[in-house]
Every structure is written in structure tokens, then in C-alpha cells.
Amino acid sequence: MPPSTRDTRVFPQARARATYDALLAAARDVFMEKGFDAAQTPEIADRAGVSVGTFYRYFADKRQAFIELIGAHLANAHQKILGNLSPSSFSESRTSEERRAALDEVIDVLFRHAAEYPQLHRVFLGMSLRDPDVAKLRVDFEELGRRELAALLTQVVPRERVSDPLARQR
Numbered sequence: 001m002p003p004s005t006r007d008t009r010v011f012p013q014a015r016a017r018a019t020y021d022a023l024l025a026a027a028r029d030v031f032m033e034k035g036f037d038a039a040q041t042p043e044i045a046d047r048a049g050v051s052v053g054t055f056y057r058y059f060a061d062k063r064q065a066f067i068e069l070i071g072a073h074l075a076n077a078h079q080k081i082l083g084n085l086s087p088s089s090f091s092e093s094r095t096s097e098e099r100r101a102a103l104d105e106v107i108d109v110l111f112r113h114a115a116e117y118p119q120l121h122r123v124f125l126g127m128s129l130r131d132p133d134v135a136k137l138r139v140d141f142e143e144l145g146r147r148e149l150a151a152l153l154t155q156v157v158p159r160e161r162v163s164d165p166l167a168r169q170r
Helices: 014-038 041-048 052-058 062-082 096-116 118-128 132-156
Strands: none
Touching: 014 041, 014 052, 014 062, 014 118, 041 052, 041 062, 062 096, 062 118, 062 132, 096 118, 118 132
């Protein structure tokens, strides 16, 4: 389960969910074009096709919108990338070429995801250096990925080859 990135949002109406999604998409586009500091809530609202007041019904400020956007983006990346890794992909019944192809596919997914919104990644990394909540999101998702990869290694690699998959080299 990915780290918690926001309050759980429940939308009783499909229209409210659609407005929220439109605001996040607009925020993504504005943050990518202008960066976090130059992004303004009126422009986000305008791009989403809603009033500024509507923006503030969904978010306290642009920072909250950014954190929710990045949380959703990271959760999506996590699912896309690590969702393709399973012990069955690396079972001994598969050929070495099939196991290699499974790894190649995961690496391709990782690069395609990073290439989809490179400006967003740039803004995210910059914000993670100065905002503790954004930094925590980055660290939490990195740790989640590390733990899930370690769990996979434990299942598919003999213990004598990798005795402690969570060990860090310092």
C-alpha cells in the first residue's frame, strides 16, 4: 500500500470528482509550465474551467493542490512500475530471456513514466528540497519501493546470494 499522501476524499457526486480531477490536471499543467512559485490559483482554476472560489472549496491553497497532485502521481508511478514485478515473473520455470524481458519491461515503464512529465519531476524534486511534507512524500515512496523490491528479492533470489536485501551500503 502506498504511503498516505492526502486526506481521503469522498465525492458523493460524479461531478464533484470530475471537478477535482480537472483541478489536479490543471494544477499539473500550470506547475509544469511555471514552477511552483510562479503558479497562481486563479490560473489553475481558469484552466480547470471553474471559479477561484471552487478551487478553494477543494484545496486550502496551491501547496495542498501540489501535494495531492504529487501524491497521486507517485502512487500511479508506483503502481505502474512495481505492479509489473512479481515472483512469477522470475520463477525458475521461466527462461533467462523471459526473466530479463520482465526486468526490461519494468525499466521501460520507469523511463516512460519519467519522460511523460519531466517538468513536473523537476518541480517535485525542487520542492522536496525545501518543503518537509513534499520531502516526506519522496522519502516515503522511495522507502516503499525499496521494501517491495527487497521483498521480491527475498522470494526469488537464494539467501546465500543476497543475505539481506534491505542492507544499505554506506
